[in-house]
Amino acid sequence: MATLEIHDLHVSVEAEGGPREILRGVDLTVKQGETHAIMGPNGSGKSTLAYSLAGHPKYTVTGGTVTLDGENVLDMTVDERARAGVFLAMQYPVEVPGVSVSNFLRTSATAIRGEAPKLRTWVKEVKEAMQRLQIDPAFAERNVNEGFSGGEKKRHEILQLELLKPKIAILDETDSGLDVDALRVVSEGVNRVAESGEVGTLLITHYTRILRYIKPDHVHVFSAGRIVESGGPELADTLENEGYESYVKGGASA
Amino acid sequence: MAETIPAGATTEGAIQVGHPRDARVSAPASYDVADFPVPHGREEEWRFTPLERLRGLHDGTAVADGGVKVEVTAPQGVTVETVGRDDARLGKAGKPVDRVAAQAYSSFEKASLVSVPKDTVLTEPVRIAVHGAGGTAYGHQVIEVGAFAEAVVVIDHTGDAVLAANVEYVIGDGAKLTVVSVQDWDDKAVHIAQHTALVGRDASFKSVIVTLGGDLVRLSPRVIYGAPGGEADLYGLYFTDKGQHQEHRLFIDHDTPHCRSNVAYKGALQGQDAHAVWIGDVLIRAEAEGTDTYELNRNLVLTDGARVDSVPNLEIETGEIVGAGHASATGRFDDEQLFYLMARGIPEGEARRLVVRGFFGELIQQIGLPELEERLMAKIDAELEASV
Numbered sequence: 001m002a003t004l005e006i007h008d009l010h011v012s013v014e015a016e017g018g019p020r021e022i023l024r025g026v027d028l029t030v031k032q033g034e035t036h037a038i039m040g041p042n043g044s045g046k047s048t049l050a051y052s053l054a055g056h057p058k059y060t061v062t063g064g065t066v067t068l069d070g071e072n073v074l075d076m077t078v079d080e081r082a083r084a085g086v087f088l089a090m091q092y093p094v095e096v097p098g099v100s101v102s103n104f105l106r107t108s109a110t111a112i113r114g115e116a117p118k119l120r121t122w123v124k125e126v127k128e129a130m131q132r133l134q135i136d137p138a139f140a141e142r143n144v145n146e147g148f149s150g151g152e153k154k155r156h157e158i159l160q161l162e163l164l165k166p167k168i169a170i171l172d173e174t175d176s177g178l179d180v181d182a183l184r185v186v187s188e189g190v191n192r193v194a195e196s197g198e199v200g201t202l203l204i205t206h207y208t209r210i211l212r213y214i215k216p217d218h219v220h221v222f223s224a225g226r227i228v229e230s231g232g233p234e235l236a237d238t239l240e241n242e243g244y245e246s247y248v249k250g251g252a253s254a
Numbered sequence: 255m256a257e258t259i260p261a262g263a264t265t266e267g268a269i270q271v272g273h274p275r276d277a278r279v280s281a282p283a284s285y286d287v288a289d290f291p292v293p294h295g296r297e298e299e300w301r302f303t304p305l306e307r308l309r310g311l312h313d314g315t316a317v318a319d320g321g322v323k324v325e326v327t328a329p330q331g332v333t334v335e336t337v338g339r340d341d342a343r344l345g346k347a348g349k350p351v352d353r354v355a356a357q358a359y360s361s362f363e364k365a366s367l368v369s370v371p372k373d374t375v376l377t378e379p380v381r382i383a384v385h386g387a388g389g390t391a392y393g394h395q396v397i398e399v400g401a402f403a404e405a406v407v408v409i410d411h412t413g414d415a416v417l418a419a420n421v422e423y424v425i426g427d428g429a430k431l432t433v434v435s436v437q438d439w440d441d442k443a444v445h446i447a448q449h450t451a452l453v454g455r456d457a458s459f460k461s462v463i464v465t466l467g468g469d470l471v472r473l474s475p476r477v478i479y480g481a482p483g484g485e486a487d488l489y490g491l492y493f494t495d496k497g498q499h500q501e502h503r504l505f506i507d508h509d510t511p512h513c514r515s516n517v518a519y520k521g522a523l524q525g526q527d528a529h530a531v532w533i534g535d536v537l538i539r540a541e542a543e544g545t546d547t548y549e550l551n552r553n554l555v556l557t558d559g560a561r562v563d564s565v566p567n568l569e570i571e572t573g574e575i576v577g578a579g580h581a582s583a584t585g586r587f588d589d590e591q592l593f594y595l596m597a598r599g600i601p602e603g604e605a606r607r608l609v610v611r612g613f614f615g616e617l618i619q620q621i622g623l624p625e626l627e628e629r630l631m632a633k634i635d636a637e638l639e640a641s642v
């Protein structure tokens with residue numbers, strides 16, 4: 001069973017006037033089949049955690065370890081991490097002019113699976129996945145994320161999640177900027193993948209709204225670069241009613 | 255592609271009304287090299303070109319030694335001749351416009367003349383192989399296409415050479431000519447050429463310039479319309495590597511009513527001191543009513559240290575036109591794109607290839623020569639392989 005273990009992770013970014021520490025000792029274990037919600041106010045370092053796990057070059061790990069089934073993730077290049085089974089659905093997916101969605105999906109599926117998927121089954125697979133996410137088939141010929149609305153970008157991220165079947169899925173604010181319909185469609189996609197029992201999900205969110213559709217097994221409160229409290233789904237209800245205020249104060253003084 | 259301008263790049267551009275264009279160049283067009291002063295580098299037409307790398311082509315010190323071979327392979331029905339300087343069919347498309355072109359015109363000994371008789375529609379291309387064995391040469395080629403004839407000409411430049419040349423295209427009424435000129439030189443080659451097309455009534459000219467190799471390549475494609483109804487599509491693709499200077503200076507002279515022109519040049523640059531220059535001069539003269547013109551130049555800068563100068567100039571002397579526009583943009587290969595693709599398991603080299611292929615892909619499709627498509631893509635891949 002795949003397990004992602006994050007231990008005492010410290011991460012800095014290069015800022016004006018020298019490196020600035022954003023993550024200050026994150027500890028978290030995510031197992032295949034589990035869904036963890038990470039909730040925290042803006043600026044608490046959630047995206048930093050997500051990007052650091054995926055290996056974005058902007059973030060420098062200054063301490064701690066990350067392993068996937070015992071393998072050192074921090075030693076891997078970005079593409080190696082993806083092929084090892086780490087998937088990041090980005091908060092702000094990037095436009096790639098000149099590269100069509102269909103070419104992009106096939107190239108990444110080929111890289112992740114280690115061989116080109118058989119053309120006939122692949123076309124069917126993509127078509128069905130797009131249908132489930134209510135993505136217009138014409139999108140296959142559009143350039144990646146170019147001119148997509150916020151909701152279309154997020155659906156496209158979840159489409160990749162469904163096709164690439166990672167061991168660990170990190171979803172960075174996949175819910176933000178979505179209207180209710182899109183939120184439901186996207187959540188259903190995440191749930192389909194989760195129900196396979198083969199993915200460990202790290203659902204990063206600012207709002208509790210998505211938790212009406214996706215039921216986490218564990219909820220963690222993130223503040224000032226670390227997890228300040230962990231609990232079951234009921235913790236989300238507390239946050240819904242009371243907000244982050246008490247944690248923000250606690251985090252700031254820590 | 256983010257539309258940020260990398261350090262050191264310039265993107266200028268102007269739409270001017272009613273300026274006499276030749277005021278900007280240092281001498282009027284002429285067949286005689288003596289009519290041009292030796293450039294010192296600050297002239298409008300030389301300001302981007304490193305003269306010290308021209309190997310004497312600009313100051314009369316480069317001596318021809320016959321080290322460049324020209325071989326023409328043509329399908330049946332096409333006449334291929336090697337003619338002397340005094341042949342009356344030479345020099346008809348237009349005069350040399352700078353000192354090096356005039357030097358070539360004043361110095362060449364034999365010209366290659368390819369004639370496609372009227373009404374002849376070729377099903378196979380004419381191939382011209384220009385191969386340098388390390389020599390210096392002044393070249394001259396004329397491609398004549400008779401009325402209502404149709405031809406594709408592929409000119410391949412390979413090897414090592416110091417070459418100054420003029421190429422003339424004389425396109426008869428209702429004729430169609432497509433010319434693909436590939437500059438696939440070795441690293442040290444220097445190639446300066448003026449390509450002048452005289453487009454007949456209702457004739458079509460399509461030029462595809464592909465510049466990959468050489469130390470310094472400077473091409474000046476020019477279009478002149480002999481009669482109304484002509485159209486010209488000028489496509490270009492360049493891949494400028496470390497230390498290379500690749501310059502394309504286009505001029506379209508709309509001096510005749512109801513003609514159309516369309517220009518699309520795209521370039522990728524990588525490596526220290528890679529320098530691409532693109533000049534797009536379009537002049538719509540007072541008498542050229544009904545003109546329709548558009549020109550575009552896009553550059554993709556893959557690494558630090560490369561420089562682009564992109565200067566579209568549109569001069570309009572009449573308001574009675576169908577359309578006139580230009581666009582120029584220089585963008586940097588975006589590390590966020592690379593991260594996004596790699597985060598989907600795609601290795602770095604392949605990710606770069608995807609983006610660069612994507613950048614050129616649309617242009618290559620527009621060219622509309624399927625047999626060229628794969629060849630160009632393969633060349634672009636090879637360029638990327640060579641220096642990533």
Ligand SMILES: Nc1ncnc2c1ncn2[C@@H]1O[C@H](COP(=O)(O)OP(=O)(O)O)[C@@H](O)[C@H]1O
Nearest residue numbers: 013014015022041042043044045046047048049
């Ligand atoms: N390049 C950077 N330079 C300086 N500060 C940064 C940089 N990138 C992120 N930060 C800071 O790091 C903190 C965490 O940001 P982020 O991880 O995006 O938080 P979240 O996703 O929780 O909103 C913020 O205070 C943000 O301003």
Ligand SMILES: [Mg+2]
Nearest residue numbers: 046047091173
């Ligand atoms: Mg964020």
